[in-house]
Amino acid sequence: MxxxxxxxxxxxxxxxxxxxxxxxxxxxxxPIFILPPPSQVALALYRGFASGLYLDHLGYTLLETLLGFIVGSLLGFFLGTAVAMNRWVEFFLYPYIVMFQSLPKVALAPLIVVWFGLGLTSKVINAALVAFFPLLVNTMVGLKSADEDRVSLMRSLAASDGQIFWMLRLPNALPFVMAGLDVAMIFALIGAIVAEFVGAQRGLGMLIQSMNFNMDVSGQFSILLILSFVGLVLNRGIMLIRKRVMFWDPSEKPAIETSPEEAVPAAGRAVATPAKERI
Known part of the structure; x- marks a missing residue:
């Protein structure tokens, strides 16, 4: 209710x-070319879906986003694991990763399009580059946050490094990894749209650029609405996966609601207990 x-x-x-x-x-x-009313945005949204134009470009953008998310997440997880578990890798490799991440991806997008063309590959690479760093950092922090007393206990029981990783470090890092995936999914969508702005043959970002040249502000608002809804759906998908994977985590369990009828006797018992103690 x-x-x-x-x-x-x-x-x-x-x-x-x-x-x-x-x-x-x-x-x-x-004026409608400055701020269109919602009725005009709804009309543009209907026309775009009725003609099939939005569906085609939406599917292409979703493909770029999901592929970029998968590639960036795998790269971030494995690289983060290597940096967290090996001091030499962290010492020699991590500074270069930070330096590369500090470069604005908007500035890199034109180079990526020049190197890999206007097709799917350049969009996936740009989305992966934007998405991988949040998961990299969260994986590193999660793996390093394992309780050292528990690690020492497992070592005293002759546990190998692999057993410590799979039985202690990885379960402890899962909340951090899932939080990184949540951010990486939205970043992948942003990276795909930015790459489409620079140069593309299909996609919602290319469609926004085309409508901008035609001063179709209502159409641009309708696509922004679609992108907002897509981001929400992708976020909810990661949340469902999180609940499935981390069913053991207390933060993922729904709170137990107490009815007013149950709350009154409980309050009565709480008041009666101190009275008995005074007697």
Whole structure:
């Protein structure tokens, strides 16, 4: 019942915001090429999906995002594991990783497009480069945060480094890794869109650029709405995977709600206990 009420309040706030937006645009007669009303954005959204234009470009952008996310996540996880578990790798390799990450990806995107062309490869590489660093850092922090007393205990029981990794360090690092995946997924979407802005044959980013040249602001708003929804869906997908993988973690277990009938006797017992102690 509480969840239904929360959803209803959220929808009411959203509808009120759209109504206020529509009213302000019409009251002040704001030109449509500056700020279109929600009705025009909805019309552009309908036309794009009805013609099949948005579906084609949306599928291509999703493919770029998912492939870039997979490549960047694997690279970040394995490289983060190597840096965390080997001091020599951390000493010689990690400074170069930080230096490379400090480079703006917007500046690298034109070079990547020149090197790998306007097709799928350049978009996947750019998305992977943007996505891999959050998972790299979170993997390093998670693996290094294992309790040293437990590590020493396992070593005293003749556990090998592999057993310590699989039975202690990796389970301890899973919350950090899943948090990194959550950020990496959104970053992969941003990286794919940035690469499409620079140069692409298909994709929502290329479509936004085309509409910008035609001054189709309503269409641009409709694509931004699609991208927001896609980001939300991808985020929810990572959250579902997190709950499946980390079913043992207390933070993933739903809170037990106490009914008012159960709360009254509990409060009565809490008050009665100190009274008995005084007697």
């Amino acid at each position: 509480k969840n239904v009420r929360n959803v209803a309040v959220t929808l009411a706030i959203f509808a009120g915001s759209l109504g206020a937006w529509e009213a302000i645009v019409r009251a002040f007669a704001i």
